[in-house]
Amino acid sequence: xxxPIGQSTLAEMLPYFIVIALLVVVIIFCVYMxxxxxxxxxNAKKERKxxxxxxxxxxxxxxxxxxxxxxPEGVACKIMxxxxxxxxxxxxxxxxxxxxxxxxICLKSDAEIQKQYISxxxxxxxxxxxxxxxxxxxxxRVKEKESKQIFTYLIFTYETDGDLKYLAFDVSYCVPKxxxxxxxxxxxxxxxxxxxxx
Numbered sequence: 001x002x003x004p005i006g007q008s009t010l011a012e013m014l015p016y017f018i019v020i021a022l023l024v025v026v027i028i029f030c031v032y033m034x035x036x037x038x039x040x041x042x043n044a045k046k047e048r049k050x051x052x053x054x055x056x057x058x059x060x061x062x063x064x065x066x067x068x069x070x071x072p073e074g075v076a077c078k079i080m081x082x083x084x085x086x087x088x089x090x091x092x093x094x095x096x097x098x099x100x101x102x103x104x105i106c107l108k109s110d111a112e113i114q115k116q117y118i119s120x121x122x123x124x125x126x127x128x129x130x131x132x133x134x135x136x137x138x139x140x141r142v143k144e145k146e147s148k149q150i151f152t153y154l155i156f157t158y159e160t161d162g163d164l165k166y167l168a169f170d171v172s173y174c175v176p177k178x179x180x181x182x183x184x185x186x187x188x189x190x191x192x193x194x195x196x197x198x
Contacts, residue, residue, distance in 0.1 A: 041145045057082050068167030104157040105185040109150050154178040
């Protein structure tokens with residue numbers, strides 16, 4: 001039994017109509033998601049500006065906690081640079097560090113920490129000489145890993161009760177943002193002409 005010519009052409013074209021309909025749905029979904037993502041980014045940027053203005057913060061970014069705070073390793077931690085202190089916000093807790101206690105802020109890669117103390121008894125020992133327990137952890141990890149990936153850490157050095165302590169954050173994927181904290185610290189130190197007695 002033969003179909004009339006109009007019906008057979010329509011039956012042959014049906015798969016093409018389905019493909020076209022699916023493409024239209026995918027395009028509409030992509031446009032919707034692009035608009036939604038743009039709105040979310042705008043709202044996040046606006047909220048960030050409002051928080052910074054309300055707190056008088058000069059910097060505010062989120063990094064991955066490595067060591068030094070009483071929170072687990074790998075937790076996202078928002079760091080705010082306020083006029084007199086740094087606030088570290090994670091897991092609903094805010095931990096403050098007085099800027100007068102901070103003696104240095106630097107960016108160091110795990111490879112740099114190991115190179116500086118390659119002649120010592122071991123990477124962990126050398127790292128400990130450089131950045132205390134934080135350096136020991138970083139130095140020890142360099143020897144353990146087999147990949148060539150280099151991790152970069154934002155390290156806050158501060159003094160409390162006559163002891164040097166360290167906070168470290170993994171900033172491997174956002175080094176330019178982390179560098180702003182180091183640069184702000186260096187700029188403020190040079191403007192304040194801080195004198196350190198030994």
